[in-house]
Amino acid sequence: MSAIKCAIAKPGQIKAECIEMSENPELTERYGVGSVPHTIFNEGAHDVMGLLPEERFVVEMVYLKSAEDMLAEGSLPGMEEGKTPSGYGTIEPGEVDLVIVGAGPAGLTAGIYAVRAGLKAVVLEKHIVGGQVALTPIVENYPGFVSVPGKQLMDIMSEHAREYLPVHEGESVDAIQMGNMKEGETIIVTTSRGVYSAKALILTTGATYRKLGAVGEDTYFGRGINYCASCDGYLYKGKSVAIIGGGNTALTDALHLKNLGVNVSIIHRGDTFRAQKPLQDSVNHEQIPILWNTIVEEIEGDGRRVNNLKIRNLMTRAVTDMPVDGAFVAIGQEASTGLAKSLGVKLKEDGFVKVESDMRTNLPRVYAAGDLTGGLQQIVTAIGEGSIAAMSAFEDISHPYWKK
Ligand SMILES: Cc1cc2nc3c(=O)[nH]c(=O)nc-3n(C[C@H](O)[C@H](O)[C@H](O)COP(=O)(O)OP(=O)(O)OC[C@H]3O[C@@H](n4cnc5c(N)ncnc54)[C@H](O)[C@@H]3O)c2cc1C
Numbered sequence: 331m332s333a334i335k336c337a338i339a340k341p342g343q344i345k346a347e348c349i350e351m352s353e354n355p356e357l358t359e360r361y362g363v364g365s366v367p368h369t370i371f372n373e374g375a376h377d378v379m380g381l382l383p384e385e386r387f388v389v390e391m392v393y394l395k396s397a398e399d400m401l402a403e404g405s406l407p408g409m410e411e412g413k414t415p416s417g418y419g420t421i422e423p424g425e426v427d428l429v430i431v432g433a434g435p436a437g438l439t440a441g442i443y444a445v446r447a448g449l450k451a452v453v454l455e456k457h458i459v460g461g462q463v464a465l466t467p468i469v470e471n472y473p474g475f476v477s478v479p480g481k482q483l484m485d486i487m488s489e490h491a492r493e494y495l496p497v498h499e500g501e502s503v504d505a506i507q508m509g510n511m512k513e514g515e516t517i518i519v520t521t522s523r524g525v526y527s528a529k530a531l532i533l534t535t536g537a538t539y540r541k542l543g544a545v546g547e548d549t550y551f552g553r554g555i556n557y558c559a560s561c562d563g564y565l566y567k568g569k570s571v572a573i574i575g576g577g578n579t580a581l582t583d584a585l586h587l588k589n590l591g592v593n594v595s596i597i598h599r600g601d602t603f604r605a606q607k608p609l610q611d612s613v614n615h616e617q618i619p620i621l622w623n624t625i626v627e628e629i630e631g632d633g634r635r636v637n638n639l640k641i642r643n644l645m646t647r648a649v650t651d652m653p654v655d656g657a658f659v660a661i662g663q664e665a666s667t668g669l670a671k672s673l674g675v676k677l678k679e680d681g682f683v684k685v686e687s688d689m690r691t692n693l694p695r696v697y698a699a700g701d702l703t704g705g706l707q708q709i710v711t712a713i714g715e716g717s718i719a720a721m722s723a724f725e726d727i728s729h730p731y732w733k734k
Contacts, residue, residue, distance in 0.1 A: 434461020436700025554636025
């Protein structure tokens with residue numbers, strides 16, 4: 331989308347072509363396309379996997395370099411002579427009542443409720459707006475929409491939120507210092523763009539795909555190793571792919587790939603699936619091969635793409651080769667608790683953030699909502715918790731309970 335917009339804005343200078351991979355397998359192969367979307371600038375002078383915020387897209391297109399590298403070297407436009415980069419969002423970093431970390435359903439809802447209650451707030455998002463829902467092809471259980479593409483639902487939600495407050499994409503929260511509240515000190519939030527001083531903080535950092543931890547997994551991410559079958563499955567039409575996992579996601583992914591015409595097998599460390607019975611029945615019906623009691627120890631390739639998995643049978647201990655064109659890791663999600671832990675926020679035994687029913691954490695002025703708190707991890711629960719967290723923050727900013 332950004333590429334097409336640039337081409338329309340500067341027709342003499344910029345040409346953009348959108349390639350449908352299933353119709354252009356040779357081009358897909360030639361450019362080493364590994365995920366959707368994958369942008370290749372100037373025949374490979376620079377490439378980017380995933381969506382970029384518009385501002386960042388333009389910077390990377392002009393300089394043919396990653397914005398992170400430019401930030402590290404101090405050459406990102408706007409931060410010359412050691413200045414903090416600014417001008418990449420709709421408000422400058424600075425003093426606010428509330429910083430909300432994460433622009434998934436929980437964060438966007440918290441933003442709407444906070445500003446409607448009279449707080450000055452900002453939502454900071456390290457990737458693109460929408461969180462996990464933006465990657466979900468179809469949502470069918472969000473009341474009011476019988477069936478809606480996840481990206482479309484989140485576009486509507488973010489447009490709504492932006493009526494009230496700035497939502498900064500491509501701005502990751504890197505560190506937070508609580509400050510001494512008894513002395514009236516604010517919370518200092520350091521991001522990839524600047525520093526905010528806030529009276530309260532809502533963490534809605536959600537969850538991410540759990541990694542396998544096999545050798546080669548990071549090296550071949552997006553080059554044969556993927557985590558989202560609904561996003562990247564059709565890259566593998568007519569090819570051989572392993573799904574790693576034994577739960578609902580793994581079996582749904584396997585059926586989805588089979589339906590796309592992928593030659594799919596399932597690798598599962600146990601001898602029974604955790605997935606629902608109807609999914610297991612469908613996998614049997616489709617005659618998808620299953621390797622029970624098997625783990626992936628190493629992911630191998632030619633440096634460019636995956637071509638083999640070293641797998642171990644846990645019963646016989648034998649290690650064998652499994653030639654594949656790719657593998658989808660589907661072993662669940664884990665909460666993104668890095669920031670929470672760094673602050674000293676208490677977690678539950680299952681690793682999710684511990685909150686009271688009002689979304690307060692153990693730290694005054696810090697709230698959490700959405701998938702980060704565990705439980706029923708769905709859009710409706712995330713938005714419910716986001717609204718409660720915002721109202722608790724408003725109440726505490728107005729009448730700090732720790733001063734009573
Ligand atoms: C494949 C799939 C399909 C799903 N289908 C459905 C469905 O049909 N219906 C349904 O109700 N639910 C569905 N879900 C679950 C739903 O997506 C989640 O419950 C929901 O997205 C949780 O919202 P959230 O705001 O808590 O977190 P998330 O959506 O995870 O958003 C968290 C955001 O925080 C950002 N973030 C993290 N760390 C930082 C940082 N340090 N700085 C800045 N930003 C940060 C992340 O980039 C992310 O955008 C699905 C999930 C998946 C993975």
